[in-house]
Amino acid sequence: MKAARRPSDLAARSERLCHIEPGDMVPLPPPxxxxxxxxxxxxxPERVKGIETSLDDTVAIGIPRPAxxxxxxxxxxxxxxxxxxxxxxxxxxxxxxxxxxxMEHCARCQTCADACPVYEMSGRQEIYRPIFRSEVLRRxxxxxxKPGGRIAAKWNGDIDLNWTTVARLAELSYRxxxxxxxxxxxxxxxxNGLITHEIRKLFSQEMGIAPKELHEKGTVxxxxxxxxxxxxxxxxxxxxxxxxxxxxxxxxxxxxIPWDREGADILLIxxxxxxxxxxxxxxxxxxxxxxxxxxxxxxxxxxxxxAVNYGLWYDDVQFSRVAVKHADxxxxxxxRKIVMGECxxxxxxxxxxxxxxxxxxxxxxxxxAMVTLxxxxxxxxxxxxxxxxxxxxxxxxxxxxVRSMGIVEPQRRILRAVAPRFRxxxxxxxxxxxxxxxxxxxxxxxxxxxxxxxxxxxxxKFLQILDAxxxxxxxxxxxxxxxxxxxxxxxxxxxGYYHGEERSGLYYGGLVxxxxxxxxxxxxxxxxxxxxxxxxx
Amino acid sequence: MGYYVLSYVCMxxxxxxxxxxxxxxxxxxxxxxxxxxxxRHETTARVAYGGSYxxxxxxWSRKRESSLVNELKYMVPEILFLRGLWKANRGLWLASFPFxxxxxxxxxxxxxxxxxxxxSLWGAPVSAGGGLLRSLLDGFVVAAGWLGLVLGSLxxxxxxxxxxxxxxxxxxxxxxxxxxxxxxxxxxxxALAAALVVDPWFTGAKGFVCGLLAGxxxxxxxxxxxxxxxxxxxxxxxxxxxxMSHMFMKYFLYHQVKWDEAPNRRGGRIEAxxxxxxxxxxxxxxxxxxxxxxxxxxxxxxxxxxETK
Ligand code: SF4
Ligand code: SF4
Numbered sequence: 151m152k153a154a155r156r157p158s159d160l161a162a163r164s165e166r167l168c169h170i171e172p173g174d175m176v177p178l179p180p181p182x183x184x185x186x187x188x189x190x191x192x193x194x195p196e197r198v199k200g201i202e203t204s205l206d207d208t209v210a211i212g213i214p215r216p217a218x219x220x221x222x223x224x225x226x227x228x229x230x231x232x233x234x235x236x237x238x239x240x241x242x243x244x245x246x247x248x249x250x251x252x253m254e255h256c257a258r259c260q261t262c263a264d265a266c267p268v269y270e271m272s273g274r275q276e277i278y279r280p281i282f283r284s285e286v287l288r289r290x291x292x293x294x295x296k297p298g299g300r301i302a303a304k305w306n307g308d309i310d311l312n313w314t315t316v317a318r319l320a321e322l323s324y325r326x327x328x329x330x331x332x333x334x335x336x337x338x339x340x341x342n343g344l345i346t347h348e349i350r351k352l353f354s355q356e357m358g359i360a361p362k363e364l365h366e367k368g369t370v371x372x373x374x375x376x377x378x379x380x381x382x383x384x385x386x387x388x389x390x391x392x393x394x395x396x397x398x399x400x401x402x403x404x405x406x407i408p409w410d411r412e413g414a415d416i417l418l419i420x421x422x423x424x425x426x427x428x429x430x431x432x433x434x435x436x437x438x439x440x441x442x443x444x445x446x447x448x449x450x451x452x453x454x455x456x457a458v459n460y461g462l463w464y465d466d467v468q469f470s471r472v473a474v475k476h477a478d479x480x481x482x483x484x485x486r487k488i489v490m491g492e493c494x495x496x497x498x499x500x501x502x503x504x505x506x507x508x509x510x511x512x513x514x515x516x517x518x519a520m521v522t523l524x525x526x527x528x529x530x531x532x533x534x535x536x537x538x539x540x541x542x543x544x545x546x547x548x549x550x551x552v553r554s555m556g557i558v559e560p561q562r563r564i565l566r567a568v569a570p571r572f573r574x575x576x577x578x579x580x581x582x583x584x585x586x587x588x589x590x591x592x593x594x595x596x597x598x599x600x601x602x603x604x605x606x607x608x609x610x611k612f613l614q615i616l617d618a619x620x621x622x623x624x625x626x627x628x629x630x631x632x633x634x635x636x637x638x639x640x641x642x643x644x645x646g647y648y649h650g651e652e653r654s655g656l657y658y659g660g661l662v663x664x665x666x667x668x669x670x671x672x673x674x675x676x677x678x679x680x681x682x683x684x685x686x687x
Numbered sequence: 688m689g690y691y692v693l694s695y696v697c698m699x700x701x702x703x704x705x706x707x708x709x710x711x712x713x714x715x716x717x718x719x720x721x722x723x724x725x726x727r728h729e730t731t732a733r734v735a736y737g738g739s740y741x742x743x744x745x746x747w748s749r750k751r752e753s754s755l756v757n758e759l760k761y762m763v764p765e766i767l768f769l770r771g772l773w774k775a776n777r778g779l780w781l782a783s784f785p786f787x788x789x790x791x792x793x794x795x796x797x798x799x800x801x802x803x804x805x806x807s808l809w810g811a812p813v814s815a816g817g818g819l820l821r822s823l824l825d826g827f828v829v830a831a832g833w834l835g836l837v838l839g840s841l842x843x844x845x846x847x848x849x850x851x852x853x854x855x856x857x858x859x860x861x862x863x864x865x866x867x868x869x870x871x872x873x874x875x876x877x878a879l880a881a882a883l884v885v886d887p888w889f890t891g892a893k894g895f896v897c898g899l900l901a902g903x904x905x906x907x908x909x910x911x912x913x914x915x916x917x918x919x920x921x922x923x924x925x926x927x928x929x930x931m932s933h934m935f936m937k938y939f940l941y942h943q944v945k946w947d948e949a950p951n952r953r954g955g956r957i958e959a960x961x962x963x964x965x966x967x968x969x970x971x972x973x974x975x976x977x978x979x980x981x982x983x984x985x986x987x988x989x990x991x992x993x994e995t996k
Contacts, residue, residue: 339940556739
């Protein structure tokens with residue numbers, strides 16, 4: 151097995167380009183030293199038969215290996231035709247300017263490398279270096295797309311283009327969480343996360359290659375069935391009815407969750423995953439909006455009850471379809487604004503990225519729930535007793551909400567009001583580290599990808615969480631507040647993987663739960679630690 | 688005369704290539720938003736932690752505040768002193784700052800020489816009463832010139848050493864990267880040698896720039912002077928053809944991507960540009976896209992996906 155050193159190594163055929171040995175990764179502190187001897191479980195040969203596995207120890211997409219040389223050549227030609235389209239106005243107006251600028255001005259100064267949690271935590275595996283994949287794309291583009299490129303290739307940096315290069319590049323585009331921490335430190339402004347995004351797009355939009363969790367089970371299912379969870383409108387309504395009953399138990403009063411109320415001020419859109427995995431989050435929103443006297447509604451129309459937009463991570467066409475659907479539902483309901491529930495990528499997708507897609511009356515104002523909630527809390531409309539949250543709390547900043555949107559302070563204003571033992575992670579805010587589940591990783595678990603996520607991409611966040619609670623006794627319950635469903639999923643998985651609940655008393659949840667937990671008029675706590683009331687912890 | 692012609696041609700090439708680069712940026716379609724916070728023209732309160740106008744309740748109904756002063760407070764130290772690099776990569780800053788500052792001082796020296804030449808040629812009345820101005824200018828040219836040459840040479844040597852010896856750098860450097868850095872370094876070293884050996888007071892340089900303005904034909908008097916003129920001229924033409932154009936293209940990376948958070952208002956300029964983009968007709972081939980080259984983005988975005996396989 152030959153370790154990759156240079157971008158050109160991507161083209162050299164070998165069984166595996168990168169392998170992480172036990173002990174390569176950044177070590178974990180006690181009581182987690184046993185994980186320092188752990189590495190990725192081997193891919194089971196029978197499961198990866200006929201699948202491209204030559205990049206590293208895991209598989210995100212599972213691209214079928216071409217059956218013949220002719221098929222390989224055809225796929226390489228398709229890749230090249232897609233690559234050309236990335237640089238055409240009609241095909242890529244969405245990102246043409248940022249892509250060109252990032253492709254042409256990297257000084258290869260390596261400042262970005264130290265900012266990347268995946269690269270750092272993996273033990274600085276060369277293929278995970280932020281500019282490794284950018285440099286591969288740059289070289290292919292210069293050599294095979296630009297006029298005279300083959301003649302100048304030795305001069306500009308050479309690379310061979312074959313099926314191995316293409317297949318590995320596709321997989322490699324799913325070893326970066328698009329957290330854009332690298333871009334925020336680049337002195338020139340080059341964005342390696344963006345280049346990764348464009349590589350994913352090329353594969354999806356030209357070759358139909360994308361992880362099934364994002365495409366078939368993601369955006370396609372979202373648009374056809376109504377939600378990427380597979381829940382149709384009827385199932386969503388059933389679930390919410392159940393949530394409503396649960397909330398009445400906790401609140402001790404009637405909780406209303408309105409559907410399809412035309413002319414309401416607010417259309418609230420949740421990540422539908424909350425309805426299934428964290429129903430208390432959906433319920434807590436209802437309790438708060440009701441207590442604050444807001445005029446609001448959910449939509450039961452397909453797509454309208456699921457805020458996710460996985461297209462943001464891999465496909466502009468699917469992204470546009472979902473965003474237009476969300477906006478159109480709000481337009482027809484004639485609401486004053488859309489409020490995005492606790493889902494970071496959904497925030498960025500509809501509020502920021504789709505801002506230059508929605509025109510006329512589709513351009514319905516969009517607001518972050520962090521802002522709406524901070525307004526409710528600071529308005530004095532709730533009777534709050536922060537002593538009901540006596541446990542230590544830290545806050546995870548979702549990259550899409552913070553670095554990509556500048557929504558930083560509202561959630562902190564809330565925590566300062568409801569969680570007296572709140573402490574920051576280091577670093578935090580716009581300098582935060584990704585949970586490791588960014589850009590779709592939280593929902594991708596085929597083959598052994600979940601192990602890769604827990605061991606490599608989530609490792610930095612796990613260390614940060616341990617560090618934030620370092621001054622607390624291990625047995626005391628601690629709350630990691632993550633106001634984003636995908637981050638919550640990644641944090642749930644990392645706590646489970648490392649036995650964080652048993653060894654460090656780690657629990658996690660959203661922000662609204664903390665607010666409701668501090669409301670004086672609640673009959674029962676909405677937050678429980680291992681089945682026990684959080685009010686007495 | 689040949690030296691002057693070379694300099695004129697190279698300067699013209701610089702202008703043409705730079706205008707082409709900038710023109711290309713201005714004519715690209717408006718892209719979707721992809722900003723990164725902190726956005727430096729935010730208000731003082733928000734820029735301190737990287738907040739945005741979207742932190743305000745009903746932000747669209749409020750007047751959007753922005754601050755040019757905050758932007759300048761960031762940009763000036765960034766451009767002059769590479770502040771971002773100082774914070775994120777101090778080791779590299781020690782080499783990169785002198786290199787870049789040396790280049791800036793070269794530009795400043797050329798500016799001083801040009802002003803000096805203009806005064807000498809057309810400013811007789813000014814200079815007659817302007818002995819002090821003339822002395823200041825002379826002093827500036829010599830100080831900026833020497834400092835720039837020393838810093839640029841040291842920084843260039845340090846960067847070249849890093850590129851050659853540090854594996855992380857070497858493995859990502861192409862022959863073109865070595866050539867580009869070597870080119871700038873060769874200019875610095877030859878100009879430093881010329882200053883040391885033959886022109887410590889920049890008298891020869893003044894004469895040459897005077898000739899440039901007056902269309903003169905006096906050739907450089909020394910081989911080192913001639914080499915510096917040739918290398919300097921070619922470098923000026925070469926920079927916009929390489930990634931070194933980041934010196935000025937950084938403007939677009941920052942202002943048109945990283946800090947471009949202008950919201951789309953109904954009936955506004957951004958909306959008009961978006962409508963134009965939505966009329967474009969893509970040709971992506973994957974089945975789910977359903978592009979045929981005749982259907983617009985607008986229609987595709989309002990449709991359901993085609994077969995996925
Ligand atoms: S992306 Fe930026 S920080 Fe990274 S190597 Fe290129 S110029 Fe340097
Ligand atoms: S976007 Fe994040 S994960 Fe991807 S290369 Fe940059 S820092 Fe690393």
